Each structure stands twice: as structure tokens, then as C-alpha cells.
Amino acid sequence: MSGCKSVAPWERGNLAKMQMEIDPHPLQSEIQSHNYSSREAAPSHKSSSGGGGCGCY
Template sequence: MKRLTWSLTTPTLCLALACLSACSTVEPWERGNLARPEMAVEPHPAQRALRDHVYGSREAAAAGASAAGGGCGCY
């Protein structure tokens, strides 16, 4: 069983390391695509915040929800 785990772990780890090489830095002036509305984690932050508020009131409980848009990372 232990050998089986290792035989699975090693290729997975190698694959994960190989994928890391695809990481690249996005310079501050290259964020045009990241700043597009469809790239936002939450496309409608105001609507989401309102729904969370209503949900919290109805359920009498609120989780640690947050509603924020994406963005250009501007200063």
C-alpha cells in the first residue's frame, strides 16, 4: 500500500513542478485583460453584498462572506 502511494505521489509531484514553469509575472502595465469585468472574481460586488445581507437576515446567521470585484491592481 505504501509503495502504491509513493508510485502515485512522485509522478503527481513531478507534474505539479512541471506546471509551475508556466507561471509568469504580469507586469503592472500589462493588466488590461485582468481588469476586464468578466475577469472579476465577483462580477457584481454590490448585488452580491445585498444578497448576502438579505440571506444573513433571513437565516439569522452570517458566514464570513465577502463580495469584492477583481481589478487592475492600480495604486
């Protein structure tokens, strides 16, 4: 399949919508990623060293 296709000017607005982006909510995705990595890197309640968190909220 070829990726080259001419798009009419009145159709370009549909391609510019936020839903057409690869990541439509980049800030929300970044916050979720930060929270996930923070929980996974948290120290376990059974050890004093870092890492090994259970991922609990």
C-alpha cells in the same frame, strides 16, 4: 504550471474586463449575502427568541 506569462499590450484590455474579476458584481453579492443572513437570523414563528428562521421569503 507557471503563472508568469508576458502579455502583449493589446491583450491587456481583455484581462481588465469586469468578467475577469473574481466577483464581477460586488454590490449585488453583498446585498444577496445581507438578505440571506437576515432571513436566516430571523426569529421563528414558533418561538420568541432570535435565530432559527426558516429562510422563507
